[in-house]
Amino acid sequence: MMVEKRVGVTLAYVILATLSLVMVFPFFWMLLSSFKDASQIFETRVFPTRPTLDNYRLILLDGHSRFPRWFLNSAVVAVCTTASVLFFDSLLGYTLSKFSFPGKKIIFLLIISTLMIPTEMLVIPWYALSRAMKWGNTYWGVMFPGMISAFGVFLMRQFMSTIPNDLLDAARIDGMGELSIFVKIVMPLVTPALATLAIFNFIGNWNAFLWPLIVASKPRMFTLPVGLANFSGEAGSDWHLIMTGATVAMAPLIALFLVFQKQIVRGIAMTGLKG
Amino acid sequence: MKRFKGSGLVLIVLLILAAQAVQAAPVKITYWQYFYQSKVDLMNDLIKQFEAQNPDIKVEQVTFPYESYNQKVATSIPVGEGPDVINLYGGWLPMYVKAGYIQPLPQAQFTDSYMKASYFPFVLDAVNFGGKLYSAPTAVRSLALIWNKKLFKEAGLDPEKPPRTLDELADYARKLSKYDGQGNLIQAGLAMQPNGQGHSWLRDVLFRQFGGAPYDATGRKVAYDSAQGVAALQWYMDRIMKDKVGYPNFLTDDVTAFKAQKAAMTIDGSFRIGTFKALSDLEWGVAELPSNKGVQSNFASFWTHAIVSGVKGKQLDASVKFLKFITSPEAMEQWLARVGELPANPKIAQAHKDDPLTSVFMKGLSYAHSTIFVDEAGQRTLFVDMIDEINLKGTKVADALRQTAAKEQKLIDDFWAK
Amino acid sequence: MTLAKKRAMTAYLFLAVPLVFFIGVRFGPMLYAMLRSLTDWSLLRKTNQFIGLSNFKAVLGDPVFLKALANTLKYAIVGAPIVIALSLGIALLLNRIARARGFFRLIYILPYITPIVAVSWVWRWMYQTPPLGILNAIFSALGLPAMEFLLSPNQALYSIVAVNIWVELGYCTTVFLAGIQTIPMDCIEAARIDGASSRQILFGIVLPLLMPITLFLMIMQGIQFLRIFTPVYNMSAQAMGGPLDSTKSAALYIYQEAFTKFELGRASAASLVLFAIIMAVTLAQLKLFDKKANGEVES
Numbered sequence: 001m002m003v004e005k006r007v008g009v010t011l012a013y014v015i016l017a018t019l020s021l022v023m024v025f026p027f028f029w030m031l032l033s034s035f036k037d038a039s040q041i042f043e044t045r046v047f048p049t050r051p052t053l054d055n056y057r058l059i060l061l062d063g064h065s066r067f068p069r070w071f072l073n074s075a076v077v078a079v080c081t082t083a084s085v086l087f088f089d090s091l092l093g094y095t096l097s098k099f100s101f102p103g104k105k106i107i108f109l110l111i112i113s114t115l116m117i118p119t120e121m122l123v124i125p126w127y128a129l130s131r132a133m134k135w136g137n138t139y140w141g142v143m144f145p146g147m148i149s150a151f152g153v154f155l156m157r158q159f160m161s162t163i164p165n166d167l168l169d170a171a172r173i174d175g176m177g178e179l180s181i182f183v184k185i186v187m188p189l190v191t192p193a194l195a196t197l198a199i200f201n202f203i204g205n206w207n208a209f210l211w212p213l214i215v216a217s218k219p220r221m222f223t224l225p226v227g228l229a230n231f232s233g234e235a236g237s238d239w240h241l242i243m244t245g246a247t248v249a250m251a252p253l254i255a256l257f258l259v260f261q262k263q264i265v266r267g268i269a270m271t272g273l274k275g
Numbered sequence: 276m277k278r279f280k281g282s283g284l285v286l287i288v289l290l291i292l293a294a295q296a297v298q299a300a301p302v303k304i305t306y307w308q309y310f311y312q313s314k315v316d317l318m319n320d321l322i323k324q325f326e327a328q329n330p331d332i333k334v335e336q337v338t339f340p341y342e343s344y345n346q347k348v349a350t351s352i353p354v355g356e357g358p359d360v361i362n363l364y365g366g367w368l369p370m371y372v373k374a375g376y377i378q379p380l381p382q383a384q385f386t387d388s389y390m391k392a393s394y395f396p397f398v399l400d401a402v403n404f405g406g407k408l409y410s411a412p413t414a415v416r417s418l419a420l421i422w423n424k425k426l427f428k429e430a431g432l433d434p435e436k437p438p439r440t441l442d443e444l445a446d447y448a449r450k451l452s453k454y455d456g457q458g459n460l461i462q463a464g465l466a467m468q469p470n471g472q473g474h475s476w477l478r479d480v481l482f483r484q485f486g487g488a489p490y491d492a493t494g495r496k497v498a499y500d501s502a503q504g505v506a507a508l509q510w511y512m513d514r515i516m517k518d519k520v521g522y523p524n525f526l527t528d529d530v531t532a533f534k535a536q537k538a539a540m541t542i543d544g545s546f547r548i549g550t551f552k553a554l555s556d557l558e559w560g561v562a563e564l565p566s567n568k569g570v571q572s573n574f575a576s577f578w579t580h581a582i583v584s585g586v587k588g589k590q591l592d593a594s595v596k597f598l599k600f601i602t603s604p605e606a607m608e609q610w611l612a613r614v615g616e617l618p619a620n621p622k623i624a625q626a627h628k629d630d631p632l633t634s635v636f637m638k639g640l641s642y643a644h645s646t647i648f649v650d651e652a653g654q655r656t657l658f659v660d661m662i663d664e665i666n667l668k669g670t671k672v673a674d675a676l677r678q679t680a681a682k683e684q685k686l687i688d689d690f691w692a693k
Numbered sequence: 694m695t696l697a698k699k700r701a702m703t704a705y706l707f708l709a710v711p712l713v714f715f716i717g718v719r720f721g722p723m724l725y726a727m728l729r730s731l732t733d734w735s736l737l738r739k740t741n742q743f744i745g746l747s748n749f750k751a752v753l754g755d756p757v758f759l760k761a762l763a764n765t766l767k768y769a770i771v772g773a774p775i776v777i778a779l780s781l782g783i784a785l786l787l788n789r790i791a792r793a794r795g796f797f798r799l800i801y802i803l804p805y806i807t808p809i810v811a812v813s814w815v816w817r818w819m820y821q822t823p824p825l826g827i828l829n830a831i832f833s834a835l836g837l838p839a840m841e842f843l844l845s846p847n848q849a850l851y852s853i854v855a856v857n858i859w860v861e862l863g864y865c866t867t868v869f870l871a872g873i874q875t876i877p878m879d880c881i882e883a884a885r886i887d888g889a890s891s892r893q894i895l896f897g898i899v900l901p902l903l904m905p906i907t908l909f910l911m912i913m914q915g916i917q918f919l920r921i922f923t924p925v926y927n928m929s930a931q932a933m934g935g936p937l938d939s940t941k942s943a944a945l946y947i948y949q950e951a952f953t954k955f956e957l958g959r960a961s962a963a964s965l966v967l968f969a970i971i972m973a974v975t976l977a978q979l980k981l982f983d984k985k986a987n988g989e990v991e992s
Binding site: 525 | 736737821822823824825829833838839845846930931932933935936937953955
């Protein structure tokens with residue numbers, strides 16, 4: 001029995017380790033490729049014979065490169081939408097969990113039901129809207145569909161319900177206004193949930209592709225994913241630069257992931273258990 | 276009433292002031308082109324030169340990726356968000372004219388005699404719609420065979436003697452192809468990339484060299500669904516399927532493969548010279564397209580500039596000046612030197628006939644044909660899919676050609692019917 | 694004003710901006726798309742006429758759209774079950790081991806948080822035919838014949854499915870693992886004391902208890918695969934969904950109709966068809982699994 005179990009565990013380790021090699025190999029290969037120059041990239045050797053940082057210099061520092069601008073655009077979009085989502089989603093979650101008023105249930109259901117509407121259908125009217133309002137090629141145009149997240153409302157409502165009502169009533173008796181109760185008392189209490197929401201939202205917006213692809217047609221308004229998708233052009237595919245660009249696009253997320261891994265894992269687990 | 280009069284007066288004064296302010300401020304015009312590094316850099320310099328000569332005009336260049344260029348045009352110009360002067364592919368002219376994106380060139384500045392003296396005849400044919408001329412190019416291009424001298428030497432071929440006929444081309448391609456132990460192609464003798472220039476080589480060169488023609492004299496009837504057409508396509512497919520000297524998307528695409536020195540020969544346009552010149556370790560030569568039984572053919576094309584519909588007044592004057600400048604002989608000279616495309620003015624081109632590279636493309640131009648596309652992307656895709664159907668699905672050459680001809684005819688008919 | 698009324702007013706005040714958002718950016722556009730799917734809305738023509746169901750007839754009569762729908766179903770039918778089965782297996786294995794669990798989980802999640810555009814290009818690079826692609830180099834070293842992957846109309850779709858599975862695997866594994874950890878240990882202990890084998894415990898206790906999570910993941914992944922766009926856009930030559938439309942998904946078709954052909958009315962109609970399919974598949978899964986889950990837990 002004991003032996004059988006140990007064999008089982010060893011086998012589990014072997015399988016898991018093999019699989020994790022499969023999972024990381026593409027990253028490894030991407031990274032290696034990013035250190036090869038235009039001629040080495042076409043050689044069949046695994047490791048670069050003369051590793052070079054030229055690709056990174058070309059992408060990040062060269063005056064012609066649009067990558068720094070795309071990087072900035074992605075950062076602006078991800079940070080602004082995340083800030084907006086944090087504020088509005090927790091406000092909504094708070095209101096829907098701690099207030100009672102006619103129509104509350106309907107409103108909640110309506111908000112949640114928007115999760116079912118596929119983006120593919122919405123982008124066409126969004127596009128018409130941003131043309132009519134002249135939002136094309138602006139940050140607002142890229143960001144507006146993501147300013148509030150229905151999923152975040154759901155998440156925050158769950159969390160808000162754990163806040164004791166007595167605490168809020170005490171603050172009201174002390175004469176605090178409703179908005180300052182929300183900002184000064186409620187928000188700090190749900191920081192862990194906010195952290196999870198923030199990270200997920202940041203990742204989601206950093207990686208978003210379909211809508212930015214449609215709304216941003218001028219290269220200086222591209223986000224990183226859109227820029228990367230347009231990188232291979234008429235003058236051939238510069239694979240060494242594409243791999244470097246991919247590395248650059250991933251780097252901030254991997255850094256974020258290593259710092260906030262607990263929140264991310266918890267966030268993922270939560271979406272499954274509570275969905 | 277009195278008050279109304281008073282405010283009316285103020286308004287008039289304000290309007291006059293505003294008009295003067297507008298007059299004093301430089302006229303700003305916008306120029307659009309797709310993103311091709313050497314062209315964008317050159318245009319930036321041309322704009323600087325132009326602004327130095329015309330301090331009252333400011334030009335802004337905006338570029339878009341090639342893939343989304345027409346989309347941007349189609350969505351911007353109708354709502355008045357387009358540029359003043361626009362760069363477009365010659366094959367798109369019917370579409371742009373029909374959609375009303377561009378206006379005829381003003382006859383006062385672009386007189387018939389000026390245009391006749393300044394451009395190759397095929398250019399004038401291509402920009403003429405209902406007797407009006409709609410655009411003026413700086414440069415024209417033709418196709419040529421580009422070969423890698425180092426790979427020729429490795430294969431035991433004379434690096435200075437490119438193939439002259441299609442038979443030689445096929446023979447050389449076989450000798451230049453390399454395979455690994457399992458028979459996978461690892462070096463293409465000849466790049467076969469229909470979604471690059473390959474479809475034009477087939478359409479305007481091979482069909483004719485096998486005795487057929489892509490379209491009838493009006494350009495509106497597909498004519499390649501013939502025995503000669505089948506023979507031409509068969510020859511093209513044999514390179515891919517029988518000789519296996521190359522296949523679509525080998526090493527991503529033809530340009531990548533040639534740059535990586537994994538394709539020994541490629542058929543490409545004069546605009547590629549700038550790209551290849553930038554690679555110092557690449558030894559290459561340019562030759563006229565191989566002939567077949569004495570028949571020579573080539574595909575001429577050009578990118579051209581036009582003035583967008585709705586541009587008027589001062590903007591129009593400035594646009595005309597700018598257009599004149601970027602199609603001037605000086606601009607053509609710079610374009611040739613930096614992009615590699617031939618001057619669109621035959622006299623200026625003639626002055627470079629001793630330059631070995633330029634002369635090859637110029638000779639090609641002298642017997643070139645130029646398809647007028649109604650939907651360049653759509654017509655290209657039809658050829659790409661036809662070749663994939665035969666190569667990947669085993670469809671018979673004659674069947675695939677017939678189906679494609681029917682589809683393309685429908686595309687053309689739909690365009691002219693609407 | 695009573696206190697209750699005052700608080701309700703506050704609630705409405707807090708809700709005002711978000712409600713405007715949800716109406717203006719979600720429901721409004723949805724209705725707009727529905728209405729406009731009945732018109733000949735195009736950016737290239739100035740017409741805007743009610744044409745009834747013509748757009749629906751046009752897209753459902755377009756062999757390319759039908760092919761795209763068939764491809765979309767293929768993506769979902771192949772992709773979702775594999776990713777669920779694989780991740781369940783991995784989660785069960787992770788649950789067995791004591792050390793390095795967190796480490797493995799991190800590695801599995803990595804693809805999920807990175808931009809799909811970037812990973813699509815990395816895979817496209819690895820999928821290249823000889824002499825370029827690393828996968829074919831490995832095959833060659835092992836003496837296996839080269840694969841065409843993205844260049845073959847028979848393999849391209851599955852090559853893209855594999856990438857999407859690779860991306861979603863970590864997410865599903867993490868959800869499953871969290872679910873497994875909520876299963877009360879005494880329940881399993883009791884069964885073991887009663888003499889149940891590991892296999893019996895797995896199929897009799899663990900899997901039935903994981904049924905709700907499986908259902909949730911099945912629906913989420915089903916939708917994910919039905920809406921597949923980014924990997925197809927980035928992994929097919931010139932973003933065409935080729936070769937020969939063999940990888941074109943419904944979402945890519947909608948994108949092309951709307952933003953390369955500017956037939957927005959027709960694209961809206963196609964998007965409604967996709968929406969209907971997503972709803973139908975989701976409801977079907979709910980029904981199917983509901984029965985199964987209830988039946989097995991009760992018995």
